[in-house]
Amino acid sequence: MYVRAKATPVKRWFFIIMAVLTLLTTFASAETKVGFRQLGSTSPIVVQRGKPSEINIRSNYTLDGAYSVLFDKPGITTKFLETKPIAAPRSGRGRPGTPFRFEVDVPANQPTGVYELRVATRTAVSSVAHLMVTDLPVVAEDTKKENGLPTAAQHVNVPVAIAGVCEKTEDVDCYGITASAGQSLTFEIFAQRVTGAVHSMQSGGGTYLMDPILTLSTADGQVLMQNDNHVGGDAFISYTFPADGNYVISVRDARYIGNTKYVYCLKISDRPYAHAVFPMAVQRGQSQPVTVVGHQLGANAAATVSAGDSETVGWASRVVTAHAGPTNSVPVLITDTPQAVAQDGNHAPNTVMPLTLPVGVSGRFTKNDQSHRFSFEAEQNQFLRFDVHAHRLGLPLDAIIEIQDAAGKKLLEGDDGLQTKDPTLYFKAPADGTYTLLVRDLHDRGGKRFQYHLSADLSGPDFEVHGEYYYAQIAPGTRMAWFVKLKRLNGFTGPVEIAVDNLPDGVSFEPVTIPAGMDHCLVNLAADGNATIDASLVTVSGRAATANANGDQQIVTRTGRVTCELQSQGGGQARWPVKTSIVGVTDPLDLLSVTADPTEITLPKGGKAEFSVKIERSADFKESVTLAMSFMYFANSFGDQLPPGVTLAKASTGRLAGDTLEGKIILEATDKALTVSRLPIAALARVPITFSITTNYASNPVYLTIPETVDTAED
Numbered sequence: 001m002y003v004r005a006k007a008t009p010v011k012r013w014f015f016i017i018m019a020v021l022t023l024l025t026t027f028a029s030a031e032t033k034v035g036f037r038q039l040g041s042t043s044p045i046v047v048q049r050g051k052p053s054e055i056n057i058r059s060n061y062t063l064d065g066a067y068s069v070l071f072d073k074p075g076i077t078t079k080f081l082e083t084k085p086i087a088a089p090r091s092g093r094g095r096p097g098t099p100f101r102f103e104v105d106v107p108a109n110q111p112t113g114v115y116e117l118r119v120a121t122r123t124a125v126s127s128v129a130h131l132m133v134t135d136l137p138v139v140a141e142d143t144k145k146e147n148g149l150p151t152a153a154q155h156v157n158v159p160v161a162i163a164g165v166c167e168k169t170e171d172v173d174c175y176g177i178t179a180s181a182g183q184s185l186t187f188e189i190f191a192q193r194v195t196g197a198v199h200s201m202q203s204g205g206g207t208y209l210m211d212p213i214l215t216l217s218t219a220d221g222q223v224l225m226q227n228d229n230h231v232g233g234d235a236f237i238s239y240t241f242p243a244d245g246n247y248v249i250s251v252r253d254a255r256y257i258g259n260t261k262y263v264y265c266l267k268i269s270d271r272p273y274a275h276a277v278f279p280m281a282v283q284r285g286q287s288q289p290v291t292v293v294g295h296q297l298g299a300n301a302a303a304t305v306s307a308g309d310s311e312t313v314g315w316a317s318r319v320v321t322a323h324a325g326p327t328n329s330v331p332v333l334i335t336d337t338p339q340a341v342a343q344d345g346n347h348a349p350n351t352v353m354p355l356t357l358p359v360g361v362s363g364r365f366t367k368n369d370q371s372h373r374f375s376f377e378a379e380q381n382q383f384l385r386f387d388v389h390a391h392r393l394g395l396p397l398d399a400i401i402e403i404q405d406a407a408g409k410k411l412l413e414g415d416d417g418l419q420t421k422d423p424t425l426y427f428k429a430p431a432d433g434t435y436t437l438l439v440r441d442l443h444d445r446g447g448k449r450f451q452y453h454l455s456a457d458l459s460g461p462d463f464e465v466h467g468e469y470y471y472a473q474i475a476p477g478t479r480m481a482w483f484v485k486l487k488r489l490n491g492f493t494g495p496v497e498i499a500v501d502n503l504p505d506g507v508s509f510e511p512v513t514i515p516a517g518m519d520h521c522l523v524n525l526a527a528d529g530n531a532t533i534d535a536s537l538v539t540v541s542g543r544a545a546t547a548n549a550n551g552d553q554q555i556v557t558r559t560g561r562v563t564c565e566l567q568s569q570g571g572g573q574a575r576w577p578v579k580t581s582i583v584g585v586t587d588p589l590d591l592l593s594v595t596a597d598p599t600e601i602t603l604p605k606g607g608k609a610e611f612s613v614k615i616e617r618s619a620d621f622k623e624s625v626t627l628a629m630s631f632m633y634f635a636n637s638f639g640d641q642l643p644p645g646v647t648l649a650k651a652s653t654g655r656l657a658g659d660t661l662e663g664k665i666i667l668e669a670t671d672k673a674l675t676v677s678r679l680p681i682a683a684l685a686r687v688p689i690t691f692s693i694t695t696n697y698a699s700n701p702v703y704l705t706i707p708e709t710v711d712t713a714e715d
Contacts, residue, residue: 033623034589035689036471037061037119037126038090038199040097044140044163045194046132046265050108053138054081057119057129058097058261060090060200065122069102070537072116072579076133079103090690095200096260106133112329113317114193118471118582120535125473125584127199128564132190132265136161141173148172150221150248158185162266164251166191166210168258173251176219177268179241184296186273187214187237187249188230191264196232197578200567201261208568209233210262211254219246228254231394238273238295272296274327276395277305277320279341279362280453281333285309288339290320293448298323307334315389331393333453335360347373349408352436357384357456363439364451365397371440376456378429383490383549385459386414386437390452391421397450398442403427406434415442418561419577426459426489458549461492465542465560467520468631468639469500469581473695474507474527475588481684481698482523483631483639484540484560486514496542498523503538504585506531510680510701514542515643517674522641524682524698527585535584565693573633573692589695590621594685596665596699600678605710606671608649611702613683614662624657626686629665631696639696641681643706645673656685671710678703 040058047053057063064085069078081101088098112133119126139156141147141164147154153176156162164173179185191212195201201208213228214235224247230236241247251266274294282288287306294301303320313336317329340355342363347353352373355361363372378384390397398421402413414425421442429435441450467484474480484498496514498521503509510524523540540560548554563575593616603609613627629648631639642648646669653663665683680701687695 033621033687033689034123034473034586035061035693035695036473037063037121037124038097039119039126039129040200041195041198041261041263042117042129042131043099043165043263044138045130045190045263046134046138046161046163047104047106048138048161049106049110049112049133049135052103052105055102055104055131056099057102057117058099059088059119059126060095060097061124062086062088062098063100063119063121066100066119067122067533068120068535070118070120070535070580070582071131072537073111075107075110076115077105104131111317114190116197116579118535118537118580120582120584122533122587124586125471125535125582127471128197128578128580130194130197132194134161134265134267136267136269138163141165147174150174150217150219150250153248156268159269159271160267162268164264164266165260166212166251166253166258166262166264167260170256171252171258174248175250175266175268176246176248178246179244181241181243183270184238184240186267186269186295187216187239188267189214189235189251189264190267191262192233193231194263194265195261197564197566197576198261199565202567207255207257210257210259210264212264213252213254215250217248217250219248221248270296272298272322272324272327274320274322274330275449276330276393276451277303277332278364278451279339280331280389280451281335281339281360281362282307283339284311284313284334284336292320292322292327293451294322294327296324297327298325305332315393333360333389337455337457342372342374346370349373355456357458359456361454361456362451363454365441365446366448366450367446369444370446371438374437374439374456375434376437377434378432380429380431382429383459383461384427384429385455385457386425386427387455388422388424388439388452389455395449395451396445396447397452399423399452400440400442401425402438404436404438408436411435428490459490460549460551461494461546462489462556463487463492463496463542463544463558464489465540465558467540467560469523469540469560470562470564471581472525472583473586473589474525474583475586475592476506476527476531477529478589478591478593479524479526479682479698479700481631481639481682481696482525482540483641484514484521484523484542485640486519486542488519492546493517494544494546496544499541499543500525501539501541502536503583504531504534504536507583507585512680515674515676515679518643518676520640522639522680522682522698524680524701525583531585533585533587535582537580538583540581567692573636588618590618590687591625591685591697592616592618594683594697594699596683596702598702599700600703600705602705602707603646603667603669603673604707605645605669605673608666608668610664610666611683612662612664613653613685613699615656615685616661623687624655626655626688627653627663627665628684628686629667629681631684633692642667643674643676643679643704645670646706669706673706675708676704676706678705
């Protein structure tokens with residue numbers, strides 16, 4: 001599930017030695033180096049809406065001074081309950097973190113589901129943790145009693161949401177229920193879905209997330225049903241009981257691994273349960289009859305999904321009403337695009353379904369070895385975009401899409417996207433004609449949950465926004481560096497203006513436009529000297545003029561894809577998609593200022609240019625500071641700002657240690673360097689917090705100009 005950086009044996013030993021030195025430094029200096037709060041798991045991981053609840057949010061480094069918890073959707077409010085300072089030193093990568101108590105108040109009408117949360121304190125902001133909201137009664141696992149055997153199962157009443165933890169090696173948690181003959185129940189565990197973006201979930205042997213498995217048995221231990229890996233690694237069981245009696249549902253890790261980070265929510269319900277609806281989309285201003293794919297739905301699975309004229313276009317979570325009553329929320333696409341439904345079964349070459357683009361198609365494979373074929377017309381050099389949603393919606397389909405010409409020759413194939421099994425395919429038609437789009441499962445599987453939604457659109461020059469803008473903590477009068485990277489699509493070469501919206505009062509960013517010929521930039525965030533302590537969730541976006549499918553000019557805005565920072569095996573770093581970016585104004589940090597001079601430099605092609613960098617330290621911060629122009633982690637670059645053809649010269653100052661507070665940055669350009677005019681760049685003053693984490697302070701902007709002419713002067 002997670003991609004980890006691999007290390008050679010030599011590097012691995014180097015990682016270990018450096019990690020030990022980092023820990024020793026951490027113990028010795030307490031928090032003279034202020035890093036972001038590395039949140040662990042939340043317990044209980046689930047709360048019932050309509051009532052206040054107390055939760056513990058774990059953290060490596062203290063949450064003293066916490067004044068706000070920000071959720072990815074509005075409505076939930078919190079109160080920090082700790083009244084005395086609590087030390088929370090970071091004592092190792094496997095550590096679960098120190099618990100801090102919060103009161104959570106969830107409105108009665110709050111949408112259910114898994115929420116991202118961020119904590120803001122006076123000294124730092126945090127990484128991502130999770131909290132699940134349910135409408136079921138919540139019961140906590142009784143950790144004072146052993147419940148590892150069916151005969152010692154903790155009895156619960158149905159329906160229920162159990163907040164538990166698989167806290168030790170070979171841990172098994174058993175829960176007893178009473179069921180009647182003919183009664184149907186669903187058992188669903190949320191484990192990976194409520195810890196997937198936690199900064200460090202490592203356990204013994206380099207494993208990361210819990211891999212839960214559910215086993216349903218009789219009271220004396222006879223296994224009735226077992227499931228693993230239903231949605232990701234999370235398990236699900238639906239069962240109709242043959243006789244009155246007592247039964248046991250047990251939870252364990254499939255590898256018998258345990259860790260106090262392995263929190264989970266086990267939902268047991270007799271209510272209508274939906275995996276999805278089919279068709280999967282509804283046009284705005286219309287109502288769509290659907291079939292609910294699920295369990296305990298009543299006499300039939302028919303329902304209706306409606307969308308208002310003013311609803312936001314995109315995937316939304318919807319509760320649908322089946323014959324037996326309201327279900328849990330399921331994903332539904334709200335759209336303005338015409339929709340179609342693919343015939344169930346195979347689309348043979350002579351029964352291809354014609355499409356007129358743009359269109360959305362809901363399809364499903366109810367049996368193994370099925371595939372769908374669609375035909376479409378395209379003109380030479382026309383751009384088209386095909387996008388499948390299934391895996392991202394918790395469905396099991398591992399889709400493959402391919403485009404064939406009129407003779408059946410494969411021209412292009414699309415498989416997994418960024419950290420998803422859903423493919424997205426951009427196609428440029430080589431000639432006027434009719435083409436075929438084939439959709440199938442990678443392993444030719446089928447079943448009632450093997451469905452998908454296909455978006456087929458005319459396209460044109462376009463771009464995506466990626467980068468490093470997960471969090472920033474900025475003291476008044478200081479600056480922090482974020483990085484944006486463009487993925488240019490369909491031949492798009494134009495400039496892109498970068499923006500950051502919803503910043504706290506007193507925080508701004510230096511306006512920056514990524515010019516043609518470049519695909520990255522630095523975003524320089526600054527807090528003015530009078531900024532007050534505050535934090536907000538922000539959005540990074542890019543805005544550009546592009547041509548639409550008809551060749552007409554249009555202004556488009558693309559929201560940035562956010563990834564969190566995960567600490568992986570061997571001291572490496574990995575990235576995983578999340579929903580939120582956070583910026584917080586804090587008390588003074590390790591560096592009080594980073595100043596670059598001059599603020600205007602001209603770098604001739606084939607020549608060099610330099611500027612000085614001066615830092616001001618806080619009284620307690622004595623460690624060395626790295627000067628840089630890019631965000632590097634060993635040989636991996638996570639953020640760049642210099643134009644193509646421009647590099648940092650080896651003669652530049654690399655570190656500022658001891659009483660040395662000033663260095664120099666020397667830039668050198670090849671004779672083919674990109675021409676730019678007053679491109680805002682900045683020096684980075686990098687402070688290591690742990691072995692794998694650094695804080696990227698930024699200097700004031702330095703405006704870089706590279707003239708068109710080549711410098712032919714001798715050195």
